[in-house]
Amino acid sequence: MKNSDMRLKTAGVGRFLFILAILSVVLMAAAGVQAEEACTHEEWSDWTVKWEPDCASKGTEMRYCLKCEIEEERELPPTGEHEWGGGWYLVKAVTCGAAGKETRTCNVCDKTESRIIPATGKHKYGAWQVQKAPTLKKTGVKVRWCKGCGKKQTGILPIAKPYAKFTKKTYTVKVGKKLKLLPKVQVAGGDVIKKWTSSKPAVATINYKGVVTAKAVGTTKITFVTKTGKKATCKVKVTSKKK
Ligand SMILES: [Zn+2]
């Protein structure tokens, strides 16, 4: 065997070994990859929160494979539980006739919610006022307004009933003096005094205006009659000048 031949043979073996070494490294790597792929992730850690969700934004939680430690993440939905720290704030006050409105705002996400407060419907009316006075022949009209919403209500005033009375049962006057009697008659309804009379004209007389003239000490009955026939009587006591 020639020297040159030996050298050739040795080189051939070296090349073969080199290729074998490379091949084994590649195979081992492939086997390693295969081993990783082969994990079926059957055992996981517990889920742990990575990012807390709040009322409006999502959160995340994660877990890892206990064997290969690969991580997995999933979303946590927003809680939807807003923090209405400030409570309801009145935007428009409720009245009997108009609905009110309230709003509130979340401290975290600024979401604003509003709600309607329905009208109470309970009107608070003021006193009735006469819009058109009734007469002895026609009904009248009365009106009143709600203090809360201004709603107007009208009503009917019945036909006026005639009446006749004095403000006092007995009037006193000194001899020689005059006294204006104060009768009450349904004037607005259209009634008027038609006639005045004194039962004892010697004690006191009465004129058509209801003015008494005292003549002598004593008592007389003064009567008036209205156009509708109503009648009222009072006593007039005439006392002496000296008293
Ligand atoms: Zn795994």
Ligand SMILES: [Zn+2]
């Ligand atoms: Zn919120």
Ligand SMILES: [Zn+2]
């Ligand atoms: Zn009202």
